[in-house]
Amino acid sequence: MARAVVxxxxxxxxxxxxxxxxxxxxxxxxxxxxxxxxTVLTLLLVHRFPLTLFLVASASAFGYYTSxxxxxxxxxxxxxxxxxxxRQRGPLTAGITGASALAAAYVVHVITTRSFxxxxxxxxxxxxxxxxxGVGTAVRYQLDALAARRGQADEHRHRLAxxxxxxxxxxxxxxxxHSLAMINVQAGVAxxxxxRRPEQAKEALLNIKAASASALKDLRATLTxxxxxxxxxxxxxxxxxxxxxxxxxxxxxxxxxHGEPGDLPAPxxxxxxxxxxxxxxxxxxxxxxxxxxxVRFERRAGALTxxxxxxxxxxxxxxxxxxxxGMGERAAALGGRCTAGPVDGGFEVCVELPxxxxx
Numbered sequence: 001m002a003r004a005v006v007x008x009x010x011x012x013x014x015x016x017x018x019x020x021x022x023x024x025x026x027x028x029x030x031x032x033x034x035x036x037x038x039t040v041l042t043l044l045l046v047h048r049f050p051l052t053l054f055l056v057a058s059a060s061a062f063g064y065y066t067s068x069x070x071x072x073x074x075x076x077x078x079x080x081x082x083x084x085x086x087r088q089r090g091p092l093t094a095g096i097t098g099a100s101a102l103a104a105a106y107v108v109h110v111i112t113t114r115s116f117x118x119x120x121x122x123x124x125x126x127x128x129x130x131x132x133x134g135v136g137t138a139v140r141y142q143l144d145a146l147a148a149r150r151g152q153a154d155e156h157r158h159r160l161a162x163x164x165x166x167x168x169x170x171x172x173x174x175x176x177x178h179s180l181a182m183i184n185v186q187a188g189v190a191x192x193x194x195x196r197r198p199e200q201a202k203e204a205l206l207n208i209k210a211a212s213a214s215a216l217k218d219l220r221a222t223l224t225x226x227x228x229x230x231x232x233x234x235x236x237x238x239x240x241x242x243x244x245x246x247x248x249x250x251x252x253x254x255x256x257x258h259g260e261p262g263d264l265p266a267p268x269x270x271x272x273x274x275x276x277x278x279x280x281x282x283x284x285x286x287x288x289x290x291x292x293x294x295v296r297f298e299r300r301a302g303a304l305t306x307x308x309x310x311x312x313x314x315x316x317x318x319x320x321x322x323x324x325x326g327m328g329e330r331a332a333a334l335g336g337r338c339t340a341g342p343v344d345g346g347f348e349v350c351v352e353l354p355x356x357x358x359x
Contacts, residue, residue: 015072086136287312
């Protein structure tokens with residue numbers, strides 16, 4: 001609406017002013033005023049019907065210029081309509097429509113003047129048509145490219161947010177699942193021996209206290225990262241694996257460790273720690289009466305292999321849950337792989353993590 005008002009004021013005002021300066025020109029009559037106003041009003045719906053209203057505006061402007069009324073910049077109206085048509089429908093449609101309008105104008109010219117000769121204004125109309133379509137096409141492509149870049153940026157932000165959400169979910173799951181599994185086992189021990197062996201019940205309660213304190217510490221660190229937006233929390237490391245093994249032993253398992261992981265890059269070190277933590281948690285929670293766990297580290301050129309095997313009886317292939325899925329995601333994120341399934345006499349998790357820079 002505002003654009004139509006501005007264009008209307010400009011066209012009518014300029015036409016009225018030019019009529020006073022043009023030699024032999026009459027002043028703008030009410031008919032001419034209404035004609036110009038009706039032409040300008042086509043801009044109100046040009047975005048909905050650009051092709052139709054371009055033809056209407058062009059026919060109206062052509063009729064006005066051939067009517068003998070004072071000349072003026074009414075060509076601005078079909079120019080805007082042609083620009084909008086190019087933006088919305090593309091240069092091919094705009095070119096065909098514009099050429100058709102020029103051809104129709106030429107036919108009318110031949111019928112009314114009975115002459116096939118072209119006036120100098122015809123060259124101007126061709127240049128005008130080409131220029132408007134060229135500008136409209138450039139703007140169309142520029143806006144399309146800008147929209148594509150915005151779409152890619154939005155998709156990238158969404159992907160990063162999704163990756164961060166999954167990372168946080170894995171961290172919280174690993175911390176909570178491991179700690180609660182140990183607390184659950186120790187609570188069961190305490191309840192079972194509370195009357196007969198109070199010393200063992202007290203030891204189980206102390207283990208519960210230690211496990212819950214460790215879980216709260218890790219959760220506070222994770223929440224601090226979420227609140228601050230900066231990853232300042234200490235990264236988990238296999239250097240802290242002794243705590244995980246002690247928790248497993250407190251739950252009644254015997255644990256043997258074979259081999260050494262050696263010095264690892266921080267991402268590999270953190271992923272191996274979390275996978276070991278989840279593996280031990282699954283032994284405590286899901287294995288059928290396990291008694292022993294073997295943890296094996298093998299350092300080969302360019303990779304770390306870690307195997308966690310228990311002796312739970314009658315273990316079947318588990319349905320993929322958050323824990324197994326999380327282990328696989330951690331390994332895949334580093335270009336490695338993680339497999340988990342029943343073996344003869346128990347269940348085994350095997351993970352291979354590549355180490356960059358080693359050959």
